[in-house]
Amino acid sequence: MNIKKRLDILIKNAAIYTMDSENSILHGGMIGIADSKILFIEKMGSVEEYEILTEIDAEGKVVFPGFVNTHIHIFQSFLKGLGADHRLIEWLNLSALPYGEVMSARQQFLAAQLACMEAIKSGCTTLAEFFYTSQDEELAHAVISGMQSTGIRSVFIRTFQDTGEEYGMPKCFLEPVSTAMRKVDNLVKQYGRSPEDMLTIWTGPCVTWATTREGYEGMLEYCRSEKMPYSMHINETLVDNEMCERYYGKKAVDLLEEIGFLSEDFLAVHCVNLTENEMDRFKEHDVKVSHNPMANLYLGSGVAPIPELLKKGVVVSLGTDGAASNNSTDMMETLKIASLIQKGYHRDAAIITAGEMLQAVTVGGAKALHKEKTLGTLEVGKKADVIIYNPDQLKSTPMNDVPATLIYSSGHENIETTIVNGKIVYNKGVFEGVDEQSVIAEVKAEAAKLIKSLKL
Ligand SMILES: [Zn+2]
The missing domain is CATH 2.30.40.10 (Urease, subunit C, domain 1)
Structure with missing residues (x-):
């Protein structure tokens, strides 16, 4: 037989x-x-x-x-529409920062289900969660557990901020880099051997204007010893360069290069403002890019030089960014917008092709997350x-x-x-193991509670 x-x-x-x-x-x-x-x-x-x-x-x-979304902030799924029509720093202070400070573990769990289900429904099989709210460990576990309940593959980027109060960064978000890396290490110990590579832990500074030089250096030391990639928002607006020039007398990319931050392990998010020379240095150091066109348009940040980066051979991937600056987690929308803005901006329909978009959302995403041997x-x-x-x-x-x-x-x-x-x-x-209508009902109830609690 x-x-x-x-x-x-x-x-x-x-x-x-x-x-x-x-x-x-x-x-x-x-x-x-x-x-x-x-x-x-x-x-x-x-x-x-x-x-x-x-x-x-x-x-x-x-x-x-499956599509790969290389940048999202899950908690923002509760904040759609808040701070609408405001510029980046004001928008942050009307939505992400104050609400990120008070969201409960249950709300973070639900936000993860909501975002991941929407992602899955639009063809996404892997996403990279850039976690930057209050860094209570219980909240990180809640987000991870919410992601896992939907069956999505993920990279959980547990970030840190060690300055930035002048831009409105809540005090409770701030911590010394040594504390942050110890907590990242706790997550690695708990989830690092995730079966089937379903969850990977990374870290990264949130943004240049909320990171000290000691912060970068402490993080790099940890990441190098653990062979861990890292990610950070960079040059989304001109604030990054202004802040770096004020405190360090040089532009953001120059500072990062000097510190040794530009490397194949760096996933650079946004990159709207890059000079020709900065793009060359990204290529030289094999920096990967996460392009988030919806958020760049929503916050009026501008158009990232994606055709130029692709021409230089830089790895480009796509992200939705958080749903407070998108305002959804729909990869299909991102694909269309990512292509159309380049055509319009350059006044050239041939500047980027549908095939290149498909490449970015599959192969590019896998490379950006260092998973090209198994995904993409x-x-x-x-x-x-x-x-x-x-x-x-x-x-x-x-x-x-x-x-x-x-x-x-x-x-x-x-x-x-x-x-x-x-x-x-x-x-x-139909989702396997999660009921869409129950998630929608509970998110509505919890979001109403959250909004009421702050009355901004
Ligand atoms: Zn972001």
Whole structure:
């Protein structure tokens, strides 16, 4: 008697955009998933040797690698619309900072569910949470637990601030770098051996105007000893350069280079204001970029030089940023805006292509998070983080060109199935293990309580 091999999921009859180094596309293909990985990607053929647990017929649909969101602040999902139409520092003082100071663990947990579910629904399989509210350890655990309940893969970036009161940074957010790194280390000890690489702990200073030189140096020492990548907001507005010039007599990038902060381990968020020479130095040090176009437009920060960075060979990924400056966690919206702002700004429709956007949200995201060996493309042996796109919506019909339809004519309603680590976490409007309506109801009640508590 032949014992059949187990296949957890078989996706058949699909158009498969692998995003591999040759950009291979397989029409009429099938993907076999077992033990969280891609076991095979082939033209349709016999699967008799397998015992198939779940079979998905993807006839007429397109399969992509799951999208990677390299920058979000989960707690802001409770703050949509607060501080609207204000400039960055005023906006921070009307939304993120005061409310981030008082949110409870339960509210942080719910914010994580809300943000991750919206992300999953729009095709995201991995996100990087940049955690910068009150650094009570219970809150970090609440966010992690909320993320985990949705089945999403994540990088939890436990950040720190050791100055910045003049810009409104709440005192309770501030801590010496030694305390911060000890707490980062506690998280690594608790979650560092996360099975299947579902959760990775990073750190980073929140922003240049809330970090001292000692802060950078202490963090770098820890990160180097732990081989841990780090992230920071940089040059989102001109405030970064103004502050660095005032205190250090040099611009932000110059200061960071001098300290040894510019490196392959640095994920630089925003980078709206970069000179040609600064971009060259990013390339030289292999700094990775997280581009957050929705937030840059919402806060009037400007347009990041993405075509220029891509031309220089800098790794560019995409982020939604927090939902108080977006105001959602929808990757599909981000893809469209990221492309259109460059075309308009440069007055050149050819400046960036749909294919480049797709590259940034898959391969670019995986590289930015140092996970390109396991994520970002659909290849045998890689983690099965996969999405199934259904073009049968009014908006996306007819699908004459697949990347163009995905980027310019789609919404989250086109994402039919999201698979993370070989498990279906979302399928045809239903989440596995979390009830969308219950989450919405509890978020509404808790958000009302939060807003009432401050009366700003
Ligand atoms: Zn941010």
